[in-house]
Amino acid sequence: MRLDVFLWRARFFKARTSATEAVEEKGARIERDGQVRRIDKPATPVEPGDVLTFRAPSGQKLVRILSLPTRRGPPSEAALCYEAVGGETLARPDA
Template identity: 35%
Template structure:
């Protein structure tokens, strides 16, 4: 793999996201950038925008938000250990993700209080509720 850590190395944003293993396919990375889920240095950009070492990339993956600093450029997608050397997550981003993880642990799962089919009493209550509107 040809990793470049020098400061003049550049590559496309979608290609870097794919090589850093944030997205499984390059088209998914392209769609995320076009959809505004990825920002480069605080700005919404196009997928072909060049990324260089030192840039800040904000990535939204489902409920997870990452803010990373580019530390390396790769021309090809490599192993996960190599991909982790291409970026460094900021301390604020890691702390926010940890807080979200803890909050999800403490939250009740949806539908935890439901147990099987509604009873006759439940059906009457549902009928009263829906007939009233």
């Protein structure tokens, strides 16, 4: 699944274009198999187990992908697709 699609379906952004622009302009980081890559292409594929660092409208986020959402569902459904890393509680924006 594309990074921007995951960020939109997981409800970190209200619009997919906002997720695309955030990745292009501010970048993101993906940690996979112990290697960290800096990402500026929204079409970069993500998979369960990846750790993402990115800047959302509500601030810097550090999350681990647990599963890939099949649709943009309600916030309760989206929250099952990731977990906060480091024990911090992440506030999701209303979307």
